[in-house]
Amino acid sequence: MKLRRPHRPRDFRLADSAQQIVGGFLLAGPFVVTEEVWDLAANMHILQSLTLVAIVFAIGYAALYKADTTREPDDEQEVAGIPIRFISLMCVTFGSVTVLALLFGAPETFLADETETTSALALITFKAVTVGSVFSVVGAATADSIFAK
Template identity: 55%
Template sequence: MKQRQKHKLADTAQQIVGGFLLAGPFVVTQEVWMLAQNMTVFHSLFLVGAIMTIGYGGLYGADDGRDPAREAAVLGIPVRFISVVIVAFGSVGVLAFAITAPDLFLAELSPTDRLHVTLRALSVASVFSVVGAVTTDSLF
């Protein structure tokens, strides 16, 4: 029986670089925030599902040398996959907060509506962030 592969801090660092690299242009784009205003909860949940699918498929479907059953896991979920998902959403959230995007693009909304639209915008930008995170994780 083979030993489980550990997920290293360097792996997460690579994911963070890729996640931030592709998230940046979408967090600062007004169109993303306008799209988010028009979205429903269903649209956001659909995007979250797409992000999970892209993340898992990119890590394990596109790389024949990686087997999720041989990786360290929490409750049966590979740590590498958990890390990619956290990085995808986290990098977008950190960027949006750091550059005050919700305050700029959603100034006319109430605080509650601003929060809801921000969460939807995060789901849009995270689609691109997860691609960057998975790509850098697989390349390096």
């Protein structure tokens, strides 16, 4: 009879988030400052944006745990049953696009003539963030996987 050591989750480090941030910002930038993205967002239905959110979650999960066969979600530290690495990836993905959009003043630049209310500006900005996040998640997850130990 072979005794097994208790399972210890893989530590999630600040360096892991830093790697995700580099990749997330790298691929988010070009989409935040592209007028076509803001035109798309202005004409998208909210259901399309919510579908993009689901796609971003699926891409992120697949990139972290399906494409990288050495990593298992059960081997990671968790919060409420969700791996911290995945939570970090989603925060970085959506956060990097949002931060860049606001720092560059993209909503005001691209939507100045189209929106009359703050809520309309916020909604279109949300939709543009979902578009940019499709690309940001690829960069963030790739950087996380490339530099993983």
